[in-house]
Amino acid sequence: xxxxxxIRDETPGVGRVVHLNNCGAGLMPQxxxxxxxxxxxxxxxxxxxxxxxxxxxxxxxxYDGLSRLLNCQRDEIAVVENATVAWDMAFxxxxxxxxxxxxxxxxxxxxxxxxxxxxxxRDGIQVRVVPNDNHGQTDVAALAEMIDDRVKxxxxxxxxxxxxxxxxxAAIGRVxxxxxxxxxxxxxxxxxxxxxxxxxxxxxxxxxxxxKYLRGPRGTGFLYVRAAMLERLDPPFLDLHAAVWQSPExxxxxxxxRRFENWENYVAGKIGLGVAVDYALEIGLxxxxxxxxxxxxxxxDRMAAVPGVIVRDLGQNxxxxxxxxxxxxxxxxxKESMAAAGINISTSSARSTMQDMYRRGITMMxxxxxxxYNTDAELDRFMTCLRGxxx
Numbered sequence: 001x002x003x004x005x006x007i008r009d010e011t012p013g014v015g016r017v018v019h020l021n022n023c024g025a026g027l028m029p030q031x032x033x034x035x036x037x038x039x040x041x042x043x044x045x046x047x048x049x050x051x052x053x054x055x056x057x058x059x060x061x062x063y064d065g066l067s068r069l070l071n072c073q074r075d076e077i078a079v080v081e082n083a084t085v086a087w088d089m090a091f092x093x094x095x096x097x098x099x100x101x102x103x104x105x106x107x108x109x110x111x112x113x114x115x116x117x118x119x120x121x122r123d124g125i126q127v128r129v130v131p132n133d134n135h136g137q138t139d140v141a142a143l144a145e146m147i148d149d150r151v152k153x154x155x156x157x158x159x160x161x162x163x164x165x166x167x168x169x170a171a172i173g174r175v176x177x178x179x180x181x182x183x184x185x186x187x188x189x190x191x192x193x194x195x196x197x198x199x200x201x202x203x204x205x206x207x208x209x210x211x212k213y214l215r216g217p218r219g220t221g222f223l224y225v226r227a228a229m230l231e232r233l234d235p236p237f238l239d240l241h242a243a244v245w246q247s248p249e250x251x252x253x254x255x256x257x258r259r260f261e262n263w264e265n266y267v268a269g270k271i272g273l274g275v276a277v278d279y280a281l282e283i284g285l286x287x288x289x290x291x292x293x294x295x296x297x298x299x300x301d302r303m304a305a306v307p308g309v310i311v312r313d314l315g316q317n318x319x320x321x322x323x324x325x326x327x328x329x330x331x332x333x334x335k336e337s338m339a340a341a342g343i344n345i346s347t348s349s350a351r352s353t354m355q356d357m358y359r360r361g362i363t364m365m366x367x368x369x370x371x372x373y374n375t376d377a378e379l380d381r382f383m384t385c386l387r388g389x390x391x
Contacts, residue, residue: 023369026215039268062274075256086207086223093233098124107160136314159189165315173202216276292320
Protein backbone atom coordinates (compact mmCIF):
# COMPACT_ATOMS: atom_id res chain seq x y z
CA UNK A 1 0.00 0.00 0.00
CA UNK A 2 1.24 3.49 -0.83
CA UNK A 3 1.77 5.61 2.28
CA UNK A 4 0.18 8.81 0.97
CA UNK A 5 0.36 10.52 4.38
CA UNK A 6 4.13 9.99 4.54
CA ILE A 7 4.53 11.17 0.97
CA ARG A 8 2.55 14.32 1.71
CA ASP A 9 4.60 14.93 4.85
CA GLU A 10 7.65 14.89 2.56
CA THR A 11 6.06 17.31 0.08
CA PRO A 12 6.24 20.88 1.43
CA GLY A 13 4.01 22.34 -1.27
CA VAL A 14 0.85 20.45 -0.32
CA GLY A 15 0.53 22.63 2.78
CA ARG A 16 0.22 25.73 0.61
CA VAL A 17 -1.75 24.76 -2.47
CA VAL A 18 -3.90 22.08 -4.10
CA HIS A 19 -1.51 21.26 -6.89
CA LEU A 20 -3.32 19.80 -9.90
CA ASN A 21 -0.77 21.01 -12.44
CA ASN A 22 1.60 18.06 -12.32
CA CYS A 23 1.48 17.91 -16.13
CA GLY A 24 3.23 21.29 -15.96
CA ALA A 25 5.61 20.56 -13.10
CA GLY A 26 5.25 18.28 -10.09
CA LEU A 27 5.93 19.38 -6.53
CA MET A 28 9.41 18.30 -5.47
CA PRO A 29 9.60 16.05 -2.42
CA GLN A 30 11.86 17.16 0.42
CA UNK A 31 14.71 14.72 -0.38
CA UNK A 32 14.97 16.15 -3.90
CA UNK A 33 14.86 19.72 -2.62
CA UNK A 34 17.53 18.94 -0.02
CA UNK A 35 19.80 17.31 -2.61
CA UNK A 36 19.66 20.33 -4.92
CA UNK A 37 20.12 22.91 -2.17
CA UNK A 38 22.90 20.94 -0.49
CA UNK A 39 24.90 20.79 -3.69
CA UNK A 40 24.36 24.46 -4.50
CA UNK A 41 25.56 25.27 -0.99
CA UNK A 42 28.62 23.08 -1.52
CA UNK A 43 29.37 24.92 -4.77
CA UNK A 44 29.21 28.22 -2.91
CA UNK A 45 31.48 26.94 -0.17
CA UNK A 46 34.23 25.11 -2.06
CA UNK A 47 33.76 25.98 -5.76
CA UNK A 48 31.77 24.52 -8.62
CA UNK A 49 34.42 22.22 -10.09
CA UNK A 50 35.44 20.95 -6.69
CA UNK A 51 31.85 20.35 -5.65
CA UNK A 52 31.23 18.31 -8.80
CA UNK A 53 34.29 16.18 -8.08
CA UNK A 54 33.07 15.60 -4.53
CA UNK A 55 29.62 14.60 -5.81
CA UNK A 56 30.84 12.08 -8.40
CA UNK A 57 28.98 9.26 -6.65
CA UNK A 58 25.71 11.18 -6.54
CA UNK A 59 26.02 12.03 -10.23
CA UNK A 60 26.71 8.39 -11.10
CA UNK A 61 23.62 7.43 -9.11
CA UNK A 62 21.47 9.43 -11.54
CA TYR A 63 22.59 7.30 -14.50
CA ASP A 64 22.08 4.15 -12.46
CA GLY A 65 18.57 5.24 -11.47
CA LEU A 66 17.56 6.16 -14.99
CA SER A 67 18.82 2.84 -16.30
CA ARG A 68 16.59 1.07 -13.75
CA LEU A 69 13.67 3.34 -14.59
CA LEU A 70 13.86 2.53 -18.30
CA ASN A 71 15.31 -1.01 -18.14
CA CYS A 72 18.37 -0.11 -20.17
CA GLN A 73 22.14 0.18 -19.78
CA ARG A 74 23.56 3.26 -18.07
CA ASP A 75 25.73 3.94 -21.15
CA GLU A 76 22.52 4.33 -23.18
CA ILE A 77 21.53 7.41 -21.13
CA ALA A 78 22.38 11.08 -21.67
CA VAL A 79 21.34 13.69 -19.09
CA VAL A 80 20.69 17.09 -20.67
CA GLU A 81 19.02 20.43 -19.96
CA ASN A 82 15.41 19.48 -20.69
CA ALA A 83 13.18 17.15 -22.66
CA THR A 84 13.26 19.37 -25.75
CA VAL A 85 17.05 19.21 -25.96
CA ALA A 86 16.88 15.45 -25.42
CA TRP A 87 14.34 14.98 -28.22
CA ASP A 88 16.15 17.39 -30.54
CA MET A 89 19.50 15.61 -30.10
CA ALA A 90 17.85 12.42 -31.33
CA PHE A 91 15.70 13.90 -34.10
CA UNK A 92 18.26 16.30 -35.54
CA UNK A 93 20.93 13.63 -35.14
CA UNK A 94 19.11 11.25 -37.48
CA UNK A 95 20.24 11.63 -41.10
CA UNK A 96 17.18 12.48 -43.19
CA UNK A 97 17.24 13.53 -46.83
CA UNK A 98 14.97 14.72 -49.64
CA UNK A 99 11.89 12.52 -49.87
CA UNK A 100 12.41 10.68 -46.58
CA UNK A 101 9.20 10.29 -44.57
CA UNK A 102 8.53 10.77 -40.87
CA UNK A 103 5.34 9.24 -39.49
CA UNK A 104 3.83 10.95 -36.46
CA UNK A 105 0.59 11.17 -34.47
CA UNK A 106 -2.44 13.45 -34.62
CA UNK A 107 -1.72 14.38 -30.99
CA UNK A 108 1.95 15.27 -31.59
CA UNK A 109 3.34 18.12 -29.49
CA UNK A 110 4.07 21.50 -31.06
CA UNK A 111 7.82 21.55 -30.35
CA UNK A 112 8.23 18.25 -32.16
CA UNK A 113 6.04 19.22 -35.09
CA UNK A 114 7.84 22.53 -35.55
CA UNK A 115 11.08 20.54 -35.81
CA UNK A 116 9.50 18.33 -38.49
CA UNK A 117 8.48 21.43 -40.42
CA UNK A 118 11.96 22.91 -40.16
CA UNK A 119 13.54 19.80 -41.59
CA UNK A 120 10.86 19.61 -44.26
CA UNK A 121 11.85 23.12 -45.39
CA ARG A 122 15.59 22.56 -44.94
CA ASP A 123 16.08 18.93 -45.92
CA GLY A 124 13.01 18.14 -48.03
CA ILE A 125 11.56 15.47 -45.75
CA GLN A 126 7.85 14.67 -45.72
CA VAL A 127 5.71 14.52 -42.58
CA ARG A 128 2.74 12.19 -42.60
CA VAL A 129 0.20 12.04 -39.79
CA VAL A 130 -1.10 8.62 -38.81
CA PRO A 131 -4.89 8.79 -38.27
CA ASN A 132 -6.54 8.00 -34.95
CA ASP A 133 -8.55 4.87 -34.31
CA ASN A 134 -12.09 4.86 -32.93
CA HIS A 135 -10.75 5.55 -29.43
CA GLY A 136 -8.90 8.68 -30.54
CA GLN A 137 -5.42 7.19 -30.18
CA THR A 138 -2.85 6.44 -32.87
CA ASP A 139 -4.23 3.73 -35.16
CA VAL A 140 -1.59 0.99 -35.16
CA ALA A 141 -3.08 -0.85 -38.15
CA ALA A 142 -3.09 2.38 -40.18
CA LEU A 143 0.51 3.01 -39.13
CA ALA A 144 1.56 -0.39 -40.47
CA GLU A 145 -0.21 0.30 -43.77
CA MET A 146 1.60 3.64 -44.16
CA ILE A 147 5.10 2.17 -43.96
CA ASP A 148 7.06 1.92 -47.19
CA ASP A 149 10.74 2.15 -48.09
CA ARG A 150 10.69 5.95 -47.77
CA VAL A 151 9.70 5.91 -44.09
CA LYS A 152 12.84 6.58 -42.06
CA UNK A 153 11.37 7.43 -38.65
CA UNK A 154 8.31 6.79 -36.50
CA UNK A 155 8.04 9.59 -33.93
CA UNK A 156 5.18 9.51 -31.43
CA UNK A 157 4.24 11.31 -28.21
CA UNK A 158 3.40 8.68 -25.60
CA UNK A 159 1.07 10.68 -23.32
CA UNK A 160 0.14 13.91 -25.12
CA UNK A 161 0.16 17.26 -23.34
CA UNK A 162 -3.65 17.30 -23.37
CA UNK A 163 -6.50 15.00 -24.37
CA UNK A 164 -5.87 12.46 -21.63
CA UNK A 165 -4.90 9.56 -23.85
CA UNK A 166 -1.97 7.17 -23.64
CA UNK A 167 -0.85 6.14 -27.09
CA UNK A 168 -0.19 2.39 -27.61
CA UNK A 169 3.58 2.70 -27.46
CA ALA A 170 4.43 -1.00 -27.32
CA ALA A 171 2.12 -1.89 -30.22
CA ILE A 172 3.75 0.89 -32.25
CA GLY A 173 7.13 -0.52 -31.27
CA ARG A 174 6.22 -3.94 -32.67
CA VAL A 175 5.34 -2.36 -36.00
CA UNK A 176 8.56 -0.34 -36.01
CA UNK A 177 10.73 -3.36 -35.25
CA UNK A 178 9.04 -5.54 -37.86
CA UNK A 179 9.65 -2.84 -40.47
CA UNK A 180 13.17 -2.00 -39.30
CA UNK A 181 12.24 1.68 -38.89
CA UNK A 182 13.79 3.76 -36.07
CA UNK A 183 11.29 4.71 -33.36
CA UNK A 184 11.52 7.87 -31.24
CA UNK A 185 9.16 8.09 -28.25
CA UNK A 186 8.44 11.39 -26.49
CA UNK A 187 7.85 10.29 -22.88
CA UNK A 188 7.78 13.79 -21.41
CA UNK A 189 4.42 13.26 -19.66
CA UNK A 190 4.68 9.52 -19.05
CA UNK A 191 8.05 9.31 -17.28
CA UNK A 192 7.27 9.02 -13.58
CA UNK A 193 3.56 8.52 -14.20
CA UNK A 194 3.68 4.93 -15.44
CA UNK A 195 6.22 2.15 -16.03
CA UNK A 196 8.57 2.68 -18.98
CA UNK A 197 10.44 -0.39 -20.21
CA UNK A 198 12.28 0.39 -23.42
CA UNK A 199 12.67 -3.33 -24.18
CA UNK A 200 8.94 -3.95 -23.88
CA UNK A 201 8.10 -0.74 -25.76
CA UNK A 202 10.63 -1.41 -28.49
CA UNK A 203 11.68 2.20 -29.01
CA UNK A 204 15.16 3.08 -30.22
CA UNK A 205 15.18 6.54 -28.63
CA UNK A 206 13.20 8.06 -25.76
CA UNK A 207 13.18 11.59 -24.38
CA UNK A 208 11.76 12.86 -21.11
CA UNK A 209 11.91 15.62 -18.50
CA UNK A 210 12.62 15.59 -14.79
CA UNK A 211 10.21 18.31 -13.73
CA LYS A 212 6.82 16.72 -14.37
CA TYR A 213 5.72 13.35 -13.00
CA LEU A 214 9.20 12.43 -11.79
CA ARG A 215 8.98 15.42 -9.43
CA GLY A 216 12.56 16.44 -10.15
CA PRO A 217 14.01 19.94 -10.52
CA ARG A 218 13.43 22.11 -13.55
CA GLY A 219 16.26 22.32 -16.06
CA THR A 220 16.72 18.55 -16.24
CA GLY A 221 15.96 16.07 -19.00
CA PHE A 222 17.30 12.81 -20.36
CA LEU A 223 17.65 10.86 -23.58
CA TYR A 224 17.81 7.11 -24.07
CA VAL A 225 19.50 5.84 -27.24
CA ARG A 226 19.63 2.10 -27.87
CA ALA A 227 23.26 0.98 -28.22
CA ALA A 228 22.58 -0.48 -31.66
CA MET A 229 21.26 2.92 -32.77
CA LEU A 230 24.19 4.95 -31.51
CA GLU A 231 26.28 4.97 -34.69
CA ARG A 232 23.26 5.83 -36.83
CA LEU A 233 22.89 9.22 -35.16
CA ASP A 234 25.17 12.19 -35.73
CA PRO A 235 24.83 14.59 -32.77
CA PRO A 236 23.82 18.05 -34.02
CA PHE A 237 26.66 19.59 -32.04
CA LEU A 238 29.69 18.40 -30.10
CA ASP A 239 32.02 19.83 -27.50
CA LEU A 240 35.03 18.64 -25.53
CA HIS A 241 32.78 16.54 -23.29
CA ALA A 242 30.95 14.76 -26.11
CA ALA A 243 34.11 14.17 -28.12
CA VAL A 244 37.88 13.99 -27.59
CA TRP A 245 40.19 16.12 -29.75
CA GLN A 246 42.76 13.54 -30.75
CA SER A 247 44.95 15.60 -33.12
CA PRO A 248 44.74 18.99 -34.86
CA GLU A 249 42.55 17.47 -37.60
CA UNK A 250 40.81 14.63 -35.80
CA UNK A 251 38.34 13.99 -32.98
CA UNK A 252 36.52 10.94 -31.68
CA UNK A 253 33.07 10.96 -30.13
CA UNK A 254 32.49 9.20 -26.83
CA UNK A 255 31.53 5.56 -27.36
CA UNK A 256 28.22 5.88 -25.52
CA UNK A 257 25.19 8.17 -25.17
CA ARG A 258 27.26 10.79 -23.34
CA ARG A 259 28.10 12.08 -26.83
CA PHE A 260 24.67 13.76 -26.72
CA GLU A 261 25.57 15.74 -23.59
CA ASN A 262 27.72 18.86 -23.29
CA TRP A 263 30.31 19.87 -20.74
CA GLU A 264 28.47 22.63 -18.88
CA ASN A 265 25.53 21.22 -17.01
CA TYR A 266 23.29 21.77 -13.99
CA VAL A 267 25.08 19.47 -11.56
CA ALA A 268 22.76 20.18 -8.63
CA GLY A 269 19.77 19.47 -10.86
CA LYS A 270 21.33 16.28 -12.19
CA ILE A 271 21.84 15.05 -8.63
CA GLY A 272 18.29 16.06 -7.74
CA LEU A 273 16.97 14.18 -10.77
CA GLY A 274 18.67 11.03 -9.54
CA VAL A 275 17.09 11.43 -6.11
CA ALA A 276 13.69 11.98 -7.75
CA VAL A 277 14.09 8.81 -9.81
CA ASP A 278 15.06 6.86 -6.69
CA TYR A 279 12.00 8.26 -4.91
CA ALA A 280 9.68 7.10 -7.69
CA LEU A 281 11.30 3.69 -7.92
CA GLU A 282 10.98 3.18 -4.17
CA ILE A 283 7.23 3.86 -4.36
CA GLY A 284 6.93 1.72 -7.50
CA LEU A 285 5.80 2.80 -10.95
CA UNK A 286 3.01 0.23 -11.07
CA UNK A 287 1.60 1.59 -7.80
CA UNK A 288 1.98 5.17 -9.04
CA UNK A 289 0.18 4.40 -12.31
CA UNK A 290 -2.65 2.63 -10.53
CA UNK A 291 -3.25 5.49 -8.10
CA UNK A 292 -2.94 8.26 -10.68
CA UNK A 293 -5.29 6.58 -13.14
CA UNK A 294 -7.72 5.67 -10.38
CA UNK A 295 -7.90 9.26 -9.14
CA UNK A 296 -8.20 10.59 -12.69
CA UNK A 297 -10.91 8.19 -13.82
CA UNK A 298 -12.99 8.94 -10.73
CA UNK A 299 -12.57 12.68 -11.20
CA UNK A 300 -13.54 12.48 -14.88
CA ASP A 301 -16.81 10.84 -13.88
CA ARG A 302 -17.51 13.50 -11.26
CA MET A 303 -16.69 16.34 -13.66
CA ALA A 304 -18.82 14.92 -16.48
CA ALA A 305 -21.82 14.90 -14.12
CA VAL A 306 -21.68 18.69 -13.71
CA PRO A 307 -24.03 20.40 -16.22
CA GLY A 308 -22.09 22.36 -18.83
CA VAL A 309 -18.73 20.72 -18.09
CA ILE A 310 -17.27 18.81 -21.04
CA VAL A 311 -14.44 16.34 -20.39
CA ARG A 312 -12.45 16.28 -23.64
CA ASP A 313 -10.26 13.24 -23.08
CA LEU A 314 -9.64 10.53 -25.66
CA GLY A 315 -8.08 7.09 -25.74
CA GLN A 316 -8.81 3.58 -24.60
CA ASN A 317 -6.33 3.95 -21.74
CA UNK A 318 -6.17 7.35 -20.11
CA UNK A 319 -3.45 9.17 -18.22
CA UNK A 320 -3.61 11.42 -15.18
CA UNK A 321 -4.08 14.43 -17.46
CA UNK A 322 -7.67 15.69 -17.76
CA UNK A 323 -8.71 18.23 -20.39
CA UNK A 324 -12.05 19.98 -20.05
CA UNK A 325 -14.23 22.98 -20.88
CA UNK A 326 -16.66 24.78 -18.56
CA UNK A 327 -19.60 25.96 -20.66
CA UNK A 328 -18.95 29.42 -22.06
CA UNK A 329 -16.53 30.36 -19.26
CA UNK A 330 -13.16 31.34 -20.75
CA UNK A 331 -10.39 28.88 -19.84
CA UNK A 332 -8.20 31.68 -18.47
CA UNK A 333 -11.05 32.73 -16.16
CA UNK A 334 -11.45 29.14 -14.99
CA LYS A 335 -7.74 29.00 -14.21
CA GLU A 336 -7.84 32.34 -12.37
CA SER A 337 -10.90 31.30 -10.33
CA MET A 338 -9.19 28.09 -9.31
CA ALA A 339 -6.02 29.98 -8.37
CA ALA A 340 -8.06 32.33 -6.17
CA ALA A 341 -9.29 29.21 -4.34
CA GLY A 342 -5.72 27.92 -3.90
CA ILE A 343 -5.93 25.35 -6.69
CA ASN A 344 -3.38 25.05 -9.49
CA ILE A 345 -4.59 24.04 -12.95
CA SER A 346 -3.59 25.29 -16.41
CA THR A 347 -4.83 25.93 -19.93
CA SER A 348 -3.92 24.32 -23.23
CA SER A 349 -4.30 26.02 -26.60
CA ALA A 350 -4.35 24.75 -30.16
CA ARG A 351 -0.75 25.95 -30.48
CA SER A 352 0.28 22.95 -28.36
CA THR A 353 -1.43 20.17 -30.35
CA MET A 354 -2.73 21.85 -33.47
CA GLN A 355 -3.48 18.75 -35.54
CA ASP A 356 -5.62 17.32 -32.76
CA MET A 357 -7.42 20.43 -31.56
CA TYR A 358 -8.19 21.84 -35.00
CA ARG A 359 -9.76 18.53 -35.98
CA ARG A 360 -11.92 18.70 -32.87
CA GLY A 361 -12.79 22.38 -33.34
CA ILE A 362 -11.16 23.49 -30.06
CA THR A 363 -9.02 26.61 -29.72
CA MET A 364 -8.37 26.45 -25.97
CA MET A 365 -9.39 24.33 -23.01
CA UNK A 366 -8.41 23.78 -19.42
CA UNK A 367 -6.03 21.07 -18.29
CA UNK A 368 -5.06 19.47 -15.01
CA UNK A 369 -2.70 16.68 -14.10
CA UNK A 370 -3.20 14.51 -11.02
CA UNK A 371 -0.43 12.79 -9.09
CA UNK A 372 -0.25 10.15 -6.41
CA TYR A 373 0.05 12.69 -3.59
CA ASN A 374 -3.30 14.29 -4.46
CA THR A 375 -6.17 13.34 -2.15
CA ASP A 376 -9.92 12.96 -2.26
CA ALA A 377 -10.24 16.04 -0.04
CA GLU A 378 -8.27 18.10 -2.56
CA LEU A 379 -10.44 16.86 -5.40
CA ASP A 380 -13.53 17.73 -3.39
CA ARG A 381 -12.21 21.32 -3.15
CA PHE A 382 -11.68 21.34 -6.90
CA MET A 383 -15.21 20.07 -7.54
CA THR A 384 -16.71 22.69 -5.23
CA CYS A 385 -14.94 25.43 -7.18
CA LEU A 386 -15.93 23.85 -10.51
CA ARG A 387 -19.60 23.74 -9.55
CA GLY A 388 -19.35 27.35 -8.40
CA UNK A 389 -18.32 28.36 -11.91
CA UNK A 390 -21.57 26.88 -13.24
CA UNK A 391 -23.81 28.43 -10.56
